[in-house]
Amino acid sequence: MFEALMIRHTNGATTTRLEQVDPASLPQGDVTVEVAQSSLNYKDALAITRGAPVVRHFPMIPGIDLAGRVLHSDDPVFRPGDQVLATGWGLGEKHWGGLARMARLPGRWLLPHPAGLSGRQVMGIGTAGFTAMLCVMALEDGGITPASGPIIVSGAGGGVGGMAVMLLTQLGYQVVAVTGRAQLQAYLTSLGAAEVLPREALAPTGRPLEKARWAGGIDVAGGEMLATMCASITQGGTVAACGLAGDMALPLTVAPFILRNVRLQGIDSVMCPRPRRMTAWARLARDIDPTRLDSMLHDATLAEVPDLAPRLLAGHIRGRTVVHLSASK
Template sequence: MTFRAILIEKDDQGYRAGLQNLDDSALPEGNVTVRVAYSTLNYKDGLAITGKSPVVRKFPMVPGVDLVGTVEDSSDPDWRVGDQVVLNGWGVGETHWGGLAQRARLKGEWLVPLPEAFTPEQAMAIGTAGYTAMLCVMALERHGVRPDQGEVVVTGAAGGVGSVAVALLAKLGYTVAAVTGRPQESDYLKGLGASTVLDRAELSAPGKPLGKERWAGAVDTVGSHTLANVCAQTKYRGTVAACGLAGGMDFPSTVAPFILRGVTLAGIDSVMCPRAERLLAWQRLAKDLDPTKLAAITHTIGLSQALDAGAQVLAGQVRGRVVVDVNA
């Protein structure tokens, strides 16, 4: 059997990504084979496809950190033929062939069941971005951030993680301030539940070690000066959930917010997150994410279109989530 996939290669001719027909014998080792229905394009996938950052650690590689599909073959006792499954992270698309293909062979321990509340396409509208957003919300809750304590700010709000975070927080009763560099997205963000929309220029320049206390909590997808300024303006004993680096990997801050205001900086890793917490995050998404919001957040493309869309994601030209129909 053959299947279509985006394949990234690196050799004497350089780094390149292209759509290819591959044989099943090329699939990597694993105890579960999945017929993929949909994948997604995340920031990390854009980096992999374009080669802008050394995300891919093994060649050749099929990118795609997310997938949803149906089990076709399994020697794992937890999964049977016909089960619908979701995968997020675990190094797929980096060290193990990922979801931007019609077939995938994986470790059963990486999979979670598709929640009954979502169709396969909706599950990928959520994807790693939405699952990460839920992990951020859970971290804020775990550290005691409540809706009655004041605004929660979301940076990079028009992106994938940000869009879902805004929708989740609003549905849970929080007052949300959405930060974006795209003022034309104000109506979109308010439609997701944001109460106010701020220009990212307010936070992206170097700032003071401590600023006026503004937010009870934060979800930051940007890093660098933005994260530093968010921490400096978080209220006493507030919490900042940091999950992204769209603005840079650096953190030009001081210890002042942490030792003078007791601010918590909670790091969010979605790639190697333990399975029990993944299952809880997906259960919470099924309960706390309004499925009607997904249509506004998402647009769907075919597998061949993913090559160009990867660069668009990196350039910040994509609103919300990109779902990839690998069979289109």
């Protein structure tokens, strides 16, 4: 038996609690992993507190990230004892995820543990840091360099936004961080932000084009904030959009795209192909600032996760929460 956080939906009600699970109940897959660390993401918090629509079927073990040691493998790429990680691929949504002491999944979803990073650091990065790196790579693909001008990052107090601020700073970009929490100014400055703006800086004005201020942007909010960001990008700039924390709708005109040649690049970290995943994780291992990363991290046990989830949704937790699956943190 192994301990897991289990979401069940019974008689119209969704419940989440710790359970002892029989390993024979694990879903299909060719690699079984002893999970050492996972993390608490926004999507995990939604699944834990609300169930559907994040959870596609019940019962479900949440956790879109996991890192640990291979126990058994029918995949020739991996052998027992290998240190591995997985993010995305429907973990915690359609396939039992990482908030458990054991997981079974297809070997093609796994990546080798990046050299030079601890398990805590890997899960501190997790989906948030992986997504942020994909956003940075999208800016680079658009030809945006540190010499191009400042980069604006929305939702900077969250996991993806904070990781983006840190990575961009480490790579030499001037970063403008946007947050709805004024108390995070010192924290965002410590991550490298050259300027911290309130959320109102991306409030809609109704104009198809705003003053051109930023060479590029990374947006986690969607909706009006993304529309205003696109309208404020300089000629030939790029915006990487990776979230919809604000709104799924996008109320903007074609003006930024046909008058300023702005590029809007969507980022999908869930189904990202393996070769690009490998590239992104190699970059993370090379480009991450360990000191700044550690300043973003909080530690939790599996038993603490149900109480942390609503706090994360309410914006009361900054940075990243690493969940340790061993008896102690």
